[in-house]
Amino acid sequence: DVKVTQSSRYLVKRTGEKVFLECVQDMDHENMFWYRQDPGLGLRLIYFSYDVKMKEKGDIPEGYSVSREKKERFSLILESASTNQTSMYLCASSLGGSRADTQYFGPGTRLTVL
Amino acid sequence: GESVGLHLPTLSVQEGDNSIINCAYSNSASDYFIWYKQESGKGxxxxxxxxxxxxxxxxxxxxxxxxxxVKHLSLQIAATQPGDSAVYFCAENKGGSQGNLIFGKGTKLSVKP
Known part of the structure; x- marks a missing residue:
């Protein structure tokens, strides 16, 4: 079974703090994704990566950055957290290639910015 | 179907009945579709x-x-059980962009015992 893990289930941070969310997958997947999920807005893509050291902006990249130094690990960084970044953050991975494939999700990190 | 505003469409069924959850997708070029289940507080x-x-x-x-x-997708669950209670949403591929998916906002399924 594909396993995607996220470093924290719950996080509470203060405005202006730098926040790191870590995601690890164990299936040698090429593609990795970061989403945020908010009530009524569904899943929105922040950033994705289809290879080590590669990254692409999703639909809502403002206020976020990412890092993919190793194939299995994809980090989301909030350079200066703001209250409007309070959300559920979901990481996903998929096999890779140009053919669309199933994305497997981690358990999510619920981030609260005070 | 898809959600409007802050409230998800809700489907309430009796335990043991069949459930049908619908989804209208947007891109006629999409060639891959997925159904996901999301329980409260989980991915x-x-x-x-x-x-x-x-x-x-x-x-x-x-x-x-x-x-x-008609660009329509449905999920049928036979003999629905209380453990099936969750939000269900569909996803379609975005067409040739490294496997990116477009997600629907979901339908909340409630199973009455």
Whole structure:
């Protein structure tokens, strides 16, 4: 079974703090994704990566950055957290290639910015 | 179907009945579709997928139907159980962009014992 893990289930941070969310997958997947999920807005893509050291902006990249130094690990960084970044953050991975494939999700990190 | 505003559409069924959850997708060029189940406080869980060269695909207690003519996808759950209570949402591929998916906002399924 594909396993995607996220470093924290719950996080509470203060405005202006730098926040790191870590995601690890164990299936040698090429593609990795970061989403945020908010009530009524569904899943929105922040950033994705289809290879080590590669990254692409999703639909809502403002206020976020990412890092993919190793194939299995994809980090989301909030350079200066703001209250409007309070959300559920979901990481996903998929096999890779140009053919669309199933994305497997981690358990999510619920981030609260005070 | 898809959500409007802050409130998800809700489907309430009796335990043991069959459930049908619907999804209208947006891109006529999409060739891959997935259904996910998300329980409260958890990440989405893959249920079943279907590619556009098929009209129907069956899994264990679940069936996905694809109608490309009207861009409609449905998930049928047989003999619905209390453990099936969750939010269900569909996803379609975005067409040739490294496997990116477009997600629906979901339908909340409530199973009454």
């Amino acid at each position: 989405p869980q893959f249920i079943i997928d279907i590619r556009s060269n098929m009209d129907k695909r069956q899994g264990q207690r679940v069936t996905v139907l694809l109608n490309k003519t």
